Amino acid sequence: MKSIAELDAALASGSTTAETLLDATLAKIEATKTLGAFLAIDPSGARAAARAADARARSGGRLGPLDGIPLALKDNLVTEGVVTTAGSKILDGWIPPYDGFVVRRLRAAGSVLVGKTNMDELGMGSSSERSAYGPVRNPWDVARVPGGSSGGSAVAVAARLVPGSLGSDTGGSVRQPAAMTGIYGLKPTYGRVSRQGLIAFASSLDQIGPMATTPEDLAILYEAIAGHDPGDSTSLARPVEPVREAVRAADVRGLRIGIPAEYWGEGIDPEVRSATDAAIGALREAGALTVPISLPNTAHALSAYYLIAPAEAASNLARFDGVRYGPRVADPELRAMFARTRHAGFGAEVKRRIMLGTYVLSAGYYDAYYGQAQRVRTLIRADFEAAFGSVDLIATPTSPIPAFPIGARTDDPLAMYLADVCTLAVNLAGVPALSAPAGFTQNDLPVGLQLIGRWLDEGTILRAAGALHARTPHARRAPPMF
Amino acid sequence: MSPGEVRLLARLAALDLPPEQGTLLGDAEVLELAREMSAILGHVRALSALDLAGVEPTSHGMPLPTALRDDVAGERLAREKALAAAPQPVDDGFAVPKVVE
Numbered sequence: 001m002k003s004i005a006e007l008d009a010a011l012a013s014g015s016t017t018a019e020t021l022l023d024a025t026l027a028k029i030e031a032t033k034t035l036g037a038f039l040a041i042d043p044s045g046a047r048a049a050a051r052a053a054d055a056r057a058r059s060g061g062r063l064g065p066l067d068g069i070p071l072a073l074k075d076n077l078v079t080e081g082v083v084t085t086a087g088s089k090i091l092d093g094w095i096p097p098y099d100g101f102v103v104r105r106l107r108a109a110g111s112v113l114v115g116k117t118n119m120d121e122l123g124m125g126s127s128s129e130r131s132a133y134g135p136v137r138n139p140w141d142v143a144r145v146p147g148g149s150s151g152g153s154a155v156a157v158a159a160r161l162v163p164g165s166l167g168s169d170t171g172g173s174v175r176q177p178a179a180m181t182g183i184y185g186l187k188p189t190y191g192r193v194s195r196q197g198l199i200a201f202a203s204s205l206d207q208i209g210p211m212a213t214t215p216e217d218l219a220i221l222y223e224a225i226a227g228h229d230p231g232d233s234t235s236l237a238r239p240v241e242p243v244r245e246a247v248r249a250a251d252v253r254g255l256r257i258g259i260p261a262e263y264w265g266e267g268i269d270p271e272v273r274s275a276t277d278a279a280i281g282a283l284r285e286a287g288a289l290t291v292p293i294s295l296p297n298t299a300h301a302l303s304a305y306y307l308i309a310p311a312e313a314a315s316n317l318a319r320f321d322g323v324r325y326g327p328r329v330a331d332p333e334l335r336a337m338f339a340r341t342r343h344a345g346f347g348a349e350v351k352r353r354i355m356l357g358t359y360v361l362s363a364g365y366y367d368a369y370y371g372q373a374q375r376v377r378t379l380i381r382a383d384f385e386a387a388f389g390s391v392d393l394i395a396t397p398t399s400p401i402p403a404f405p406i407g408a409r410t411d412d413p414l415a416m417y418l419a420d421v422c423t424l425a426v427n428l429a430g431v432p433a434l435s436a437p438a439g440f441t442q443n444d445l446p447v448g449l450q451l452i453g454r455w456l457d458e459g460t461i462l463r464a465a466g467a468l469h470a471r472t473p474h475a476r477r478a479p480p481m482f
Numbered sequence: 483m484s485p486g487e488v489r490l491l492a493r494l495a496a497l498d499l500p501p502e503q504g505t506l507l508g509d510a511e512v513l514e515l516a517r518e519m520s521a522i523l524g525h526v527r528a529l530s531a532l533d534l535a536g537v538e539p540t541s542h543g544m545p546l547p548t549a550l551r552d553d554v555a556g557e558r559l560a561r562e563k564a565l566a567a568a569p570q571p572v573d574d575g576f577a578v579p580k581v582v583e
Contacts, residue, residue: 096567097564191546204541204543300528302525303529314495323568327569331579334580334581340499352518358494358495359487359519359523372534373526374541417522
């Protein structure tokens with residue numbers, strides 16, 4: 001599978017057609033079903049979109065770089081007429097009555113939306129093992145997890161089933177699976193991309209982001225989905241600067257990269273450390289400068305996140321009650337009907353987080369837990385503000401560990417939460433960040449480098465990723481069997 | 483966290499039946515939840531020890547202006563579409579068990 005930019009050129013020159021690409025994509029998805037990457041395929045919708053794209057190409061009226069390109073969507077993005085479950089039995093068989101904002105944007109750009117990708121139930125997980133419809137497998141080693149919660153979107157790209165996909169990132173759910181599968185993943189600034197039509201997990205942290213095999217493709221997808229939407233009250237009414245040319249130019253001379261001491265301590269796998277060190281070295285060779293910095297409140301990010309995210313989830317998930325959508329477990333009494341429906345529909349991790357959120361929001365505990373976590377959030381945000389006074393971007397490992405074996409962490413929620421320890425603070429602060437392939441372990445497991453930017457400055461981290469891509473071979477390596 | 487607290491939380495969160503109607507949670511499940519939630523709370527409790535007097539809380543990473551759209555009618559979901567996925571639609575609404583005698 002070629003990159004979006006390469007396929008765009010092939011479609012523009014007439015050397016391939018959108019229908020040809022779609023046929024190849026559908027065949028490959030069928031042949032790799034055991035990966036568990038997809039929950040639903042939309043062959044008829046995709047066929048119609050591909051034919052329309054080919055008709056435009058024949059008449060010389062292509063809509064842009066995504067016209068005719070097959071893409072996949074995480075299953076928490078609602079799609080009119082296509083089953084959307086967010087990996088949960090609570091929405092089993094749900095057919096949404098509308099398209100979310102980003103879905104409308106991608107359709108308007110002419111892209112061919114082939115299907116919905118598997119994920120940890122309602123976004124709650126770091127391994128894509130907590131889907132109610134079975135785990136996603138890592139194409140680099142099918143006995144291992146692909147990371148999560150956007151594991152299906154990551155694997156769809158890493159296994160070269162589609163050249164690009166969208167995920168969502170609440171605490172690292174785009175970046176961490178991108179790192180564990182050897183691809184690029186971007187979490188834009190909070191508010192850059194409308195959340196209208198994203199099934200909410202934690203509303204102050206959730207952000208939709210693209211996944212792809214090159215930084216340029218990441219930029220193409222980002223430009224297609226970013227921008228103001230009156231349908232989301234947290235959507236920013238700020239202009240989106242074009243970034244694709246800067247990514248291509250890949251000029252990082254004089255760029256100051258902060259290296260925060262707190263992200264390189266214990267818990268970082270030695271092979272992750274050496275690969276990310278080498279990637280930072282490549283950026284230095286390209287002319288960037290590295291500066292030691294400190295983000296002193298990093299140690300509190302995990303705790304603050306696991307108070308704020310469950311609290312918001314407990315509120316958001318109150319909407320699943322068996323009244324307006326999803327299956328209902330009948331009972332002659334209303335409250336019992338709610339309870340039976342929710343007990344049957346939610347998995348163990350979701351229930352745990354709803355109860356945790358209910359606990360920390362309850363009278364008597366609110367200020368000690370939720371209030372305190374929000375004050376810590378102020379400190380974490382201030383850490384980034386101070387750091388960005390002296391550096392242009394910040395580099396850290398994306399995940400402290402490479403992909404782990406399926407089942408290795410499911411019995412211990414805290415061990416699972418630690419897989420997101422390097423990515424959580426970014427969501428709490430609202431800054432943009434991406435994961436770029438940094439290298440491989442001796443067992444050929446991918447390692448990711450996280451690049452964190454100033455608020456609204458997606459351009460600088462994409463430019464740095466462009467420089468890394470130009471100087472290192474890692475992102476061009478596909479898993480041997482795919 | 484005690485098994486009793488877990489059962490109370492489950493009811494508050496509409497994950498278990500009202501007390502007069504029994505329970506959906508087995509004792510083993512409740513014990514497991516109590517153990518796991520105690521471990522998580524034990525970890526996050528470190529935050530309550532921090533002296534953050536005078537630090538303002540942050541609710542969003544990006545400072546957001548209050549967003550009010552113009553007061554004009556927008557596009558709305560057609561009633562049939564809104565009702566299409568309901569587990570028990572009735573006439574032009576969602577049916578629920580009787581709550582008022």
